Amino acid sequence: MPDRIVQELTAIVGPDAILYKKEDLLAYECDGYTIHKGLSRAVVFPSTTEEVAAVVKYLHNKKIPFIPRGAGTGLSGGATPLGGEVIISLVRMKKLLHVDLENRLAVVQPGFVNLKLTHSISHKGYYYAPDPSSQYACTIGGNVAENAGGAHCLKYGVTTNHVLGLEVVLSDGKVVEIGGVPDAPGYDLVGLLTGSEGTLGIVTKIIVRILKNPEAKRTVLAYFDTVEAASYTVSDIIAAGIVPAALEMMDTVAIQGVEAGTYPVVHPPGIKALLLAEVDGIAAGIDEQVERIVGICEKRGVVDVKVARDEKEHMRWWANRKTAFAAMGSISPDYLVQDGVIPRSRLPEVLAEIQTISERSGLRIANVFHAGDGNLHPLILFDARKPGEAELAVRVGSEVLKVCADVGGTITGEHGVGIEKKEEMRYVFSEEEIEAQIQIREVFNPENLLNPDKLFPTPGRCAEVKKGRQ
Amino acid sequence: MPDRIVQELTAIVGPDAILYKKEDLLAYECDGYTIHKGLSRAVVFPSTTEEVAAVVKYLHNKKIPFIPRGAGTGLSGGATPLGGEVIISLVRMKKLLHVDLENRLAVVQPGFVNLKLTHSISHKGYYYAPDPSSQYACTIGGNVAENAGGAHCLKYGVTTNHVLGLEVVLSDGKVVEIGGVPDAPGYDLVGLLTGSEGTLGIVTKIIVRILKNPEAKRTVLAYFDTVEAASYTVSDIIAAGIVPAALEMMDTVAIQGVEAGTYPVVHPPGIKALLLAEVDGIAAGIDEQVERIVGICEKRGVVDVKVARDEKEHMRWWANRKTAFAAMGSISPDYLVQDGVIPRSRLPEVLAEIQTISERSGLRIANVFHAGDGNLHPLILFDARKPGEAELAVRVGSEVLKVCADVGGTITGEHGVGIEKKEEMRYVFSEEEIEAQIQIREVFNPENLLNPDKLFPTPGRCAEVKKGRQ
Numbered sequence: 033m034p035d036r037i038v039q040e041l042t043a044i045v046g047p048d049a050i051l052y053k054k055e056d057l058l059a060y061e062c063d064g065y066t067i068h069k070g071l072s073r074a075v076v077f078p079s080t081t082e083e084v085a086a087v088v089k090y091l092h093n094k095k096i097p098f099i100p101r102g103a104g105t106g107l108s109g110g111a112t113p114l115g116g117e118v119i120i121s122l123v124r125m126k127k128l129l130h131v132d133l134e135n136r137l138a139v140v141q142p143g144f145v146n147l148k149l150t151h152s153i154s155h156k157g158y159y160y161a162p163d164p165s166s167q168y169a170c171t172i173g174g175n176v177a178e179n180a181g182g183a184h185c186l187k188y189g190v191t192t193n194h195v196l197g198l199e200v201v202l203s204d205g206k207v208v209e210i211g212g213v214p215d216a217p218g219y220d221l222v223g224l225l226t227g228s229e230g231t232l233g234i235v236t237k238i239i240v241r242i243l244k245n246p247e248a249k250r251t252v253l254a255y256f257d258t259v260e261a262a263s264y265t266v267s268d269i270i271a272a273g274i275v276p277a278a279l280e281m282m283d284t285v286a287i288q289g290v291e292a293g294t295y296p297v298v299h300p301p302g303i304k305a306l307l308l309a310e311v312d313g314i315a316a317g318i319d320e321q322v323e324r325i326v327g328i329c330e331k332r333g334v335v336d337v338k339v340a341r342d343e344k345e346h347m348r349w350w351a352n353r354k355t356a357f358a359a360m361g362s363i364s365p366d367y368l369v370q371d372g373v374i375p376r377s378r379l380p381e382v383l384a385e386i387q388t389i390s391e392r393s394g395l396r397i398a399n400v401f402h403a404g405d406g407n408l409h410p411l412i413l414f415d416a417r418k419p420g421e422a423e424l425a426v427r428v429g430s431e432v433l434k435v436c437a438d439v440g441g442t443i444t445g446e447h448g449v450g451i452e453k454k455e456e457m458r459y460v461f462s463e464e465e466i467e468a469q470i471q472i473r474e475v476f477n478p479e480n481l482l483n484p485d486k487l488f489p490t491p492g493r494c495a496e497v498k499k500g501r502q
Numbered sequence: 503m504p505d506r507i508v509q510e511l512t513a514i515v516g517p518d519a520i521l522y523k524k525e526d527l528l529a530y531e532c533d534g535y536t537i538h539k540g541l542s543r544a545v546v547f548p549s550t551t552e553e554v555a556a557v558v559k560y561l562h563n564k565k566i567p568f569i570p571r572g573a574g575t576g577l578s579g580g581a582t583p584l585g586g587e588v589i590i591s592l593v594r595m596k597k598l599l600h601v602d603l604e605n606r607l608a609v610v611q612p613g614f615v616n617l618k619l620t621h622s623i624s625h626k627g628y629y630y631a632p633d634p635s636s637q638y639a640c641t642i643g644g645n646v647a648e649n650a651g652g653a654h655c656l657k658y659g660v661t662t663n664h665v666l667g668l669e670v671v672l673s674d675g676k677v678v679e680i681g682g683v684p685d686a687p688g689y690d691l692v693g694l695l696t697g698s699e700g701t702l703g704i705v706t707k708i709i710v711r712i713l714k715n716p717e718a719k720r721t722v723l724a725y726f727d728t729v730e731a732a733s734y735t736v737s738d739i740i741a742a743g744i745v746p747a748a749l750e751m752m753d754t755v756a757i758q759g760v761e762a763g764t765y766p767v768v769h770p771p772g773i774k775a776l777l778l779a780e781v782d783g784i785a786a787g788i789d790e791q792v793e794r795i796v797g798i799c800e801k802r803g804v805v806d807v808k809v810a811r812d813e814k815e816h817m818r819w820w821a822n823r824k825t826a827f828a829a830m831g832s833i834s835p836d837y838l839v840q841d842g843v844i845p846r847s848r849l850p851e852v853l854a855e856i857q858t859i860s861e862r863s864g865l866r867i868a869n870v871f872h873a874g875d876g877n878l879h880p881l882i883l884f885d886a887r888k889p890g891e892a893e894l895a896v897r898v899g900s901e902v903l904k905v906c907a908d909v910g911g912t913i914t915g916e917h918g919v920g921i922e923k924k925e926e927m928r929y930v931f932s933e934e935e936i937e938a939q940i941q942i943r944e945v946f947n948p949e950n951l952l953n954p955d956k957l958f959p960t961p962g963r964c965a966e967v968k969k970g971r972q
Contacts, residue, residue, distance in 0.1 A: 091937070134737065134847040157743075179685060189683050192693075208935055213912045214842055215649060215660050215697070217919050217927065217937045219959065223662075223693035227685070244743040257662065267604065269798055273627075273714040274784070291526070314744070317787020377604040404685070442683045449687050465678055468945070469689045475941045487688065 049077040056146035065109040072113035079124045081236040089205030097481045100234045102174025105166040108450030131161035142173020161188040165354045175377035179227030181446030183278040192226040199237035203477040246312035250322045250341040252276040254307045254329040257437040258386035263379040265332040266403045279404030280308040286398035293359025295351040356400040364413035368425045372436030376406040519547040535579040542583040549594045551706040559675030567951045570704045571797025572644025575636040578920030612643020631658040635824045649697030651916030653748040656874035669707035673947040700953040702946040716782035720792045721816045724777045724799040724807040732775035733849040735802040736873045747880040749874030750778040756868035765821040826870040834883035840899045841917035842906030846876040877915035
């Protein structure tokens with residue numbers, strides 16, 4: 033028998049757009065970060081901005097916390113309930129509302145799947161640049177919440193560089209539109225909302241920038257017998273003034289994983305690191321760029337280097353890379369993806385430190401990462417059935433983030449903070465800097481009903497800096 | 503005899519670092535926007551972050567409003583006193599603190615002149631991308647405050663895309679560091695501060711991205727006998743998937759101005775519009791890009807098109823363009839620069855409307871603009887000695903901005919809102935959207951001492967949306 037709140041929510045969204053039985057809620061107990069789980073009170077599936085606004089208004093009046101959710105592919109627990117929240121799933125708001133090729137923009141609902149946008153416009157010669165590895169499933173609304181990245185962000189930037197405007201349901205149910213043009217006057221609220229992990233509002237419409245397909249692209253795959261040689265090759269490519277569309281690296285454990293996965297490439301045995309570099313742009317001159325990359329690889333003692341012969345080979349190499357996380361399931365019962373950022377020049381040293389942490393902890397760590405922009409994804413392999421090993425994996429992840437922070441990097445490049453890295457925010461922010469952010473949250477979300485207890489460490493409050501406030 | 507406040511400020515910064523006599527203050531009665539003028543109480547010239555913090559703490563305690571100021575080249579009155587404020591000039595904080603070529607960043611003090619950064623690193627093959635026309639004089643601190651743009655922002659983005667981190671003195675004198683790495687976790691406070699026009703804090707240190715010099719560049723100059731043909735050429739170039747580093751346009755009145763200025767190019771007579779396009783990048787293939795641009799110009803009936811033969815010609819063409827505003831002084835006693843943004847596809851129609859406004863008002867309007875990204879700079883020519891003509895120019899400017907807003911554009915691309923466009927903010931923001939921004943300001947600047955009465959319309963307050971606030 034549904035309780036009163038479920039009944040009233042049902043009255044807003046209709047009986048086909050709500051889940052509240054425990055067995056149904058179990059599917060929503062976490063997102064792609066499976067370490068923490070929690071039970072929500074209900075999951076609603078609004079179909080319109082008006083329904084989102086009505087649900088939020090209702091919950092705001094009842095002082096019930098709520099969590100926006102896209103496809104649930106997030107990797108830091110941003111959409112995971114802590115207990116008793118109402119999840120507002122945006123997956124039914126999945127329309128492509130408008131495409132304006134001439135002005136290079138598209139308007140989508142938040143539940144529209146990332147890759148579908150490119151599929152919808154590719155026949156006209158356009159695409160949407162941010163390409164998280166989960167792009168076949170993840171939604172653009174979720175991408176905005178997490179400021180999602182992807183392999184091609186080296187050249188094209190992360191989600192925030194592609195969002196022009198937003199329609200947002202505020203924490204009390206009011207609907208506002210912000211932005212709409214690049215670099216609008218006033219404070220950059222679109223930038224502020226993007227990456228705010230569902231704590232400032234619920235995005236119900238997104239204007240994104242779309243790009244013209246590059247006339248040509250080439251993909252280079254290079255094998256190295258040391259991680260250092262691969263790292264220096266990355267630095268040399270960038271130093272040469274080449275801006276690859278993507279510049280990815282995998283180490284030996286990661287290579288073992290992908291070779292055991294769904295899209296093996298048959299990489300040669302004994303390889304310690306591989307680089308996958310893509311260049312794109314105007315056709316004229318692209319082969320010269322490839323030659324220069326190959327030349328740099330050779331100078332750094334590459335074992336073997338090859339250029340994709342055709343689109344099929346290009347796609348196969350990328351499938352191998354993009355499914356790397358999932359492929360770890362083939363070599364380990366469980367794995368935890370981390371997401372740290374370091375200055376590119378510190379790559380060899382940080383990878384060595386990660387190796388030391390791995391040996392000390394006894395957990396294998398695979399490194400799959402966006403080398404060009406120093407965004408590491410250490411995959412910590414563990415077995416949850418062994419007592420204490422999940423906890424150990426979490427501690428190892430935190431240690432790795434500390435290393436990243438200590439060399440002047442940060443604790444997340446694209447996966448967000450969520451539940452997972454709340455405490456690690458202290459590695460990179462002072463108490464005052466965290467407090468300044470919490471004060472911003474209070475402007476938009478004064479009662480902390482919107483995705484509470486995420487993003488910032490608990491308690492994280494500091495009375496001293498609040499004295500100047502009205 | 504200096505008053506008590508001047509004496510106490512002198513005790514902080516020293517007697518050589520303060521101006522307070524009326525004849526000295528007159529030099530600070532406005533910035534590059536000369537329509538509004540006001541007298542400050544004093545101008546202080548701190549040399550360190552500590553001095554800035556001490557000055558701010560003092561003024562905060564005394565509840566005296568204050569205005570940060572860079573080189574005073576701003577074009578919307580952001581650094582203009584309204585009466586009685588203390589101006590905090592950052593021009594003595596002009597050091598280049600650190601350059602890290604490997605990680606592509608530089609750390610500068612706010613008074614460091616924009617172009618000096620490129621001059622300091624160009625021998626190593628690097629440069630700083632944002633290039634406002636005033637770059638020989640304007641400071642990077644001022645650029646951050648205004649989120650300054652420039653001709654090359656079409657390809658490289660405006661200032662916010664190049665700022666990695668900031669040291670900021672808050673309104674009560676506390677010093678915080680924010681950002682430091684690209685896409686840091688938490689709310690994007692660096693993005694929020696950038697373009698906040700001195701209302702949220704005083705930037706005392708800036709970490710900027712630096713770029714590798716492009717291997718090659720080419721500049722194309724094309725003449726058209728209609729503005730429409732030039733506009734369509736712009737659209738065609740972008741539609742062809744070419745991303746020029748810059749794509750500039752001048753109309754016939756602007757051409758008359760630059761030809762009478764310091765750097766004439768001897769453009770052919772009777773021309774209605776000229777385009778200046780620059781492509782840069784890897785040397786291989788660049789000539790093919792130029793050929794394609796020339797081909798597109800020819801298809802659109804270009805009168806004449808040529809490619810710069812050498813660096814000298816390239817520099818001369820750019821000097822002609824970059825000094826266009828100042829050159830208007832040769833054909834008109836006074837001029838007012840406007841700064842609107844429109845969707846690129848609406849160029850011909852908006853230029854026609856501007857022409858209508860010009861004819862109706864009797865004031866000539868020259869158009870000099872970043873055509874590639876739809877950022878218009880109508881220069882409204884007037885004679886301040888004729889009674890009422892300055893006021894008419896201001897009204898005409900506002901009318902032009904209304905046209906921009908009405909076609910889905912906005913009221914400033916790179917010059918900021920300042921005093922000039924406070925009221926025009928209503929063209930693009932609802933009362934609630936303005937109120938949300940004012941609430942953000944209150945977090946950082948609760949007593950509105952920092953650059954008060956700028957950026958937002960007066961009164962701009964709306965009781966209704968405040969009810970949810972703590």
